[in-house]
Amino acid sequence: MTKLLVLILIAELWGNAGQIFYKKTVNKIGSPNLRSLHSYTRFVKKVVAAPMIWFGLGFITISLVIWLVALALADLSLVFPIDSMQYIITLITAHIFLNEKINKMKLIGTLLIVGGIIFVAMS
Amino acid sequence: MKKRHVTLNLFILIVLTDIGESIAQLFMKTGLNHIGISSVTFSNLQEFAIKSATSYFIWLGILVYIVNFFIWITILSKIDLSVAFPVGSTSYIFVPILAMIFLHESIGPMRWVGIILIVAGIHFVSKSTHIEEGGKAK
Numbered sequence: 001m002t003k004l005l006v007l008i009l010i011a012e013l014w015g016n017a018g019q020i021f022y023k024k025t026v027n028k029i030g031s032p033n034l035r036s037l038h039s040y041t042r043f044v045k046k047v048v049a050a051p052m053i054w055f056g057l058g059f060i061t062i063s064l065v066i067w068l069v070a071l072a073l074a075d076l077s078l079v080f081p082i083d084s085m086q087y088i089i090t091l092i093t094a095h096i097f098l099n100e101k102i103n104k105m106k107l108i109g110t111l112l113i114v115g116g117i118i119f120v121a122m123s
Numbered sequence: 124m125k126k127r128h129v130t131l132n133l134f135i136l137i138v139l140t141d142i143g144e145s146i147a148q149l150f151m152k153t154g155l156n157h158i159g160i161s162s163v164t165f166s167n168l169q170e171f172a173i174k175s176a177t178s179y180f181i182w183l184g185i186l187v188y189i190v191n192f193f194i195w196i197t198i199l200s201k202i203d204l205s206v207a208f209p210v211g212s213t214s215y216i217f218v219p220i221l222a223m224i225f226l227h228e229s230i231g232p233m234r235w236v237g238i239i240l241i242v243a244g245i246h247f248v249s250k251s252t253h254i255e256e257g258g259k260a261k
Binding site for chain 1: 132192193195196197199200201203204205206208209212215219231232233234236237238239240241242243244245246247248249250251254
């Protein structure tokens with residue numbers, strides 16, 4: 001059980017690192033104008049050419065592989081409640097690495113989602 | 124850094140990536156079932172790789188994943204990760220409800236409570252960007 005918990009946590013941290021890399025990349029590139037095909041193609045080109053995106057993709061792939069191992073080891077009723085921790089991890093790491101603000105509403109909302117997932121998974 | 128709200132269009136895109144994720148997994152699972160190898164070991168790794176690479180379903184799954192990736196990156200370019208990510212938990216709402224409608228699975232009281240909590244959570248997280256803008260100056 002503890003082993004599983006650690007395994008899922010590791011998978012989440014890798015996945016989270018990937019998301020941070022994604023977000024850092026698009027923060028640098030800027031957002032496309034979705035009404036302009038030209039703007040969007042330019043955006044896609046910049047994304048594909050950004051090394052950090054590929055780092056992120058690598059991290060997320062590793063996370064998926066660890067996930068598959070965890071799924072093989074345990075039943076899903078345990079995995080999903082633990083997995084809901086990723087929302088809290090994201091809140092914290094996005095604050096530290098991306099300077100995203102944590103306000104009361106965001107905190108309450110995130111905790112409600114985590115609680116909700118635990119209920120859904122337990123039922 | 125710009126702070127943008129979760130507009131209806133962005134919300135639809137986020138739901139779309141959730142649906143895409145489920146569809147991709149469905150394709151992958153169907154593909155793997157067609158291949159008919161129940162467990163992968165070092166001895167049949169090559170056979171597994173070749174059969175996977177020739178399965179239409181596996182390629183369809185990969186294609187949906189790629190499209191999903193670009194939709195997600197587009198979403199991230201518009202809003203904070205700590206907003207987009209929790210709002211992306213809509214699959215926990217739609218999967219049970221779709222399973223109820225199409226597969227006639229029943230949803231117990233505990234699950235309804237969970238679904239309501241998630242809906243409320245998504246609402247709060249989406250609204251949290253408004254506070255930032257309306258409140259203190261950055």
